[in-house]
Amino acid sequence: MNLQIDPHMIVFFIASIGALVSALLVVEHKSIVYASFFLALLGTSNAALFVLLGYPIVSIFHLAVYVGAAVTFILFSVVLLKEAPLVEPIARGVAVIAALEVLLLFSVGFRPLLESEPVQGIISLEEVSEVLVDKYSFALIIAALALATTMIEAITLARREVSS
Amino acid sequence: MTPPIYWFLLTSVIMFCIGLYGLLTRRSLIRMLLSAEVIFNAALLALLSTASLSQDFRPAGGALTLLAISLAAAEVGVIVSVAILMFRLRESLDIYELKGLRG
Numbered sequence: 001m002n003l004q005i006d007p008h009m010i011v012f013f014i015a016s017i018g019a020l021v022s023a024l025l026v027v028e029h030k031s032i033v034y035a036s037f038f039l040a041l042l043g044t045s046n047a048a049l050f051v052l053l054g055y056p057i058v059s060i061f062h063l064a065v066y067v068g069a070a071v072t073f074i075l076f077s078v079v080l081l082k083e084a085p086l087v088e089p090i091a092r093g094v095a096v097i098a099a100l101e102v103l104l105l106f107s108v109g110f111r112p113l114l115e116s117e118p119v120q121g122i123i124s125l126e127e128v129s130e131v132l133v134d135k136y137s138f139a140l141i142i143a144a145l146a147l148a149t150t151m152i153e154a155i156t157l158a159r160r161e162v163s164s
Numbered sequence: 165m166t167p168p169i170y171w172f173l174l175t176s177v178i179m180f181c182i183g184l185y186g187l188l189t190r191r192s193l194i195r196m197l198l199s200a201e202v203i204f205n206a207a208l209l210a211l212l213s214t215a216s217l218s219q220d221f222r223p224a225g226g227a228l229t230l231l232a233i234s235l236a237a238a239e240v241g242v243i244v245s246v247a248i249l250m251f252r253l254r255e256s257l258d259i260y261e262l263k264g265l266r267g
Contacts, residue, residue: 012167016175023179023202027186027195035198042179046205049175052166053216058229062208070237071201077244078194081251095188099181106177114170118216123226131223136231143231150238157245 012052019045036075043067054122172213179206192257193247197240204236 022042029035043066050059132140179202186199208229215225247257254261 006165008166012171016171019175019205020178020182023182023205026198026202027182027190032192032194032198035195039198039201042202042205046209049172049209050212053172053212054166054222055212055226055229058212058226058233061230062233065237066233070240074194074197074201074240074244077248080248081194081257091189095185098188099185102184103177103181106180107174110170110173110177113173113217114168116169116217118166118169118172118213119219119222120166121219123222127223128226128230131227132230135224136227139231143234146235147238150242154241154245157242157249 008052011048015045015048015052019049032078032081033075036071036078039074040067040071043071053118054120056122057125057128058123169213169217173210176206176209176213179203179209191259193243193250193259193262194257196259197243197247201236201240204232208232 019042022038022045025038026035026042029038043062047059047062047067050056050062183199183202183206186202187196190196190199211229211232212225215221215228250262251257
């Protein structure tokens with residue numbers, strides 16, 4: 001018997017199960033340090049899914065900027081904080097119902113796409129940068145301004161003197 | 165062969181639900197930020213999956229995702245600095261204490 005195993009499918013299952021387990025651990029793990037670590041794992045699994053969809057550039061950017069900078073920043077910052085477990089026991093039931101409702105609505109809503117295959121091929125850096133510069137240049141400027149503003153805001157907040 | 169788009173979208177919806185559950189049940193600012201980041205990752209996956217449906221949308225989907233990731237990095241910086249400030253002032257990360265920080 002000749003069994004043919006598709007490597008794309010294997011990567012998809014490993015990455016998606018890894019992403020979902022990491023997401024669950026981000027929410028449920030007792031330690032916020034470990035929760036942040038699992039967020040980094042979630043970002044890495046998501047990056048693998050982006051490659052499968054044909055976006056290696058976005059995947060590298062996600063790994064470098066999101067996992068490498070943002071999540072690492074959270075990971076090092078939460079070490080400074082001490083957290084008592086704060087859970088809303090009444091909200092648990094509501095949250096489960098809301099999550100199940102969203103799951104049901106979207107899984108039924110996306111059903112027409114059950115047979116749709118993603119477009120094959122890899123998106124290049126030239127294509128993405130061309131669209132960014134030609135079509136979304138204003139959004140790019142706004143994003144740059146927002147980044148600069150939030151950087152100043154973060155520094156100002158962190159440096160604020162605490163009055164006793 | 166790449167799996168159908170529906171599987172990617174289903175993964176993103178389940179991830180979104182996990183994030184939503186975390187966001188609704190936690191009262192700690194950092195926990196809520198982490199849950200919001202799970203939702204953000206789900207949204208990115210959904211955006212790229214739907215952009216992959218057509219060759220015309222693919223570069224635009226990639227460009228929008230790059231913008232979203234860079235803005236998310238900025239947002240993380242602000243919320244973590246608010247959390248650190250709050251912890252220095254209140255010794256707690258409970259969001260019910262946040263209203264005490266009104267300027």
